[in-house]
Amino acid sequence: MTKFLLAVHVLAAIVAVGPVTVAASMFPPAVRRALASPDDARAVETVALLHRICRVYALVGVVVPVFGFATASDMGVLGDTWLVVSIALTAVAALVLVALVLPRQSALVESGGTRDGGGTREATVRLAMFTGLFNLLWATVTVLMIVRPGSTTGA
Numbered sequence: 001m002t003k004f005l006l007a008v009h010v011l012a013a014i015v016a017v018g019p020v021t022v023a024a025s026m027f028p029p030a031v032r033r034a035l036a037s038p039d040d041a042r043a044v045e046t047v048a049l050l051h052r053i054c055r056v057y058a059l060v061g062v063v064v065p066v067f068g069f070a071t072a073s074d075m076g077v078l079g080d081t082w083l084v085v086s087i088a089l090t091a092v093a094a095l096v097l098v099a100l101v102l103p104r105q106s107a108l109v110e111s112g113g114t115r116d117g118g119g120t121r122e123a124t125v126r127l128a129m130f131t132g133l134f135n136l137l138w139a140t141v142t143v144l145m146i147v148r149p150g151s152t153t154g155a
Contacts, residue, residue: 002071005071006071012061012067013064020054020057032124051109054102054105061094089140090137093141105127
């Protein structure tokens with residue numbers, strides 16, 4: 001059962017978190033392109049699509065910690081330090097996504113890329129910073145999941 005849970009956990013992480021990290025990273029430059037060419041309908045559509053990908057896959061991403069907890073419980077490692085740190089970092093990453101990335105993306109999408117709606121370069125730079133933080137947190141969790149410091153099965 002452990003192998004099944006672990007496989008689902010890893011696949012869910014790849015399928016759910018991967019698209020969010022990529023789409024969120026692509027979003028700020030896409031908004032800048034839309035700002036530079038306000039008449040380019042395709043640029044505006046791209047921004048909306050990237051935001052939709054982030055929202056949908058963020059919801060799908062809920063299964064990652066669910067199967068992660070099930071896997072950890074089955075492996076008997078719920079109290080291991082590397083896992084507790086990973087859980088904490090996952091919670092912070094989720095908070096960054098829900099509180100800092102998605103609302104800023106929504107504001108930029110709703111403004112239609114207009115300056116008076118908050119579609120300024122400063123807003124996209126700030127969004128890129130929060131997106132980078134989100135991606136860094138997930139990269140750290142991924143490394144912890146692979147290395148598992150102190151684990152008898154760690155590399």
